[in-house]
Amino acid sequence: MSGTDPDARLAARLRTLRAERGLSLDALAARTGVSRSMISVVERGESSPTASLLDRLAAGLGVTLAALFAEEERAGATPVSRRPDQAVWRDPETGYERRNLSPSGFPSALDLVEVVLPPGARVAYDTGPRAAPFDQQIWILEGSLDLAEGGSTHRLEAGDCLAMRLDGPTTFRNPAGRPARYLVALAAGAWRGRP
Template sequence: MTQLVRTLRKERGLTLEMLAVDTGLTKSYLSKIERGQSNPSIAAAMKVAKALGVDVGQLFADDASGTRMTVDRAGSRAATERYQAIAPAMLGKRMSPFLVRPGTEFAADPHPAHEGQELVFVISGSIELDHAGNLVSLDTGDCAYFDASMGHKIRSTAGDDSQVLVVAFNET
């Protein structure tokens, strides 16, 4: 993602300062993303993608050429530390799906909210969801659907064994 963000920013004639204004993220944080010193949360990646005029999945894609249908095989997804984009090459998506392996602590994400709505479905393990200070425990098979414009974050309560499907949706 790091090189792609820098490339897209420069292609669009944007400075880090301009991108910071467009995203509401700090110049320092964006610089860390571009240098690979920070992996952005889904919320932060959505802000960057919107400002750069690309689908958020493209930021996680090995091949951003785009298609009208994609099939992701379990062993072929590009993975970052915590997030795996699903169907990253699909252009024009209205939903942004990710497989997430949350850590055992809530991430110290300075930007835990984004426009739109979000669905969190626990595939395995158990998690705790903090939605605007309201803590909810979710186990395998449980899900939550919520307003993503309010701060939210998840953590595993099952060690490293939790896997969660997160689907973010933004109409704009």
């Protein structure tokens, strides 16, 4: 997250999203299974939360993980996202790094995120069904990735692209001895007819 401390910026965004939804700390804790005290610590910027914890909070707030790192839409936001201005966050548990590519604050139904998963790293999102499922596609730029979702595991190599619905537990694992770099494209509810 360019220009500011990533944890402080994430903390402010979580507080804003929770307030916009009229949720108390207790209500968000009940929705996510994350303790009230842990949410409070994260919202104060006193903890570097893991990707798994952030995914649970995002699901409870009804947003994508990418939305936790985005700025609110605002009039006059530029449609260009320069690399030095793109928000970058690193998972303290796995070293996984995510970069928000989409222009900050610019209104769009699509979010683009670049991810680098270190060799041997595994990130598990155990969130169950979401109130508002999201569609995503993952395009492997470098390396390989094992992605488990919906009872299936997909081995993806450079150039492969997987389309999926983000509505249940998903695990990303880098089986190789070098980093996996991939693009994630997220859109809300494009597959409207599916439960």
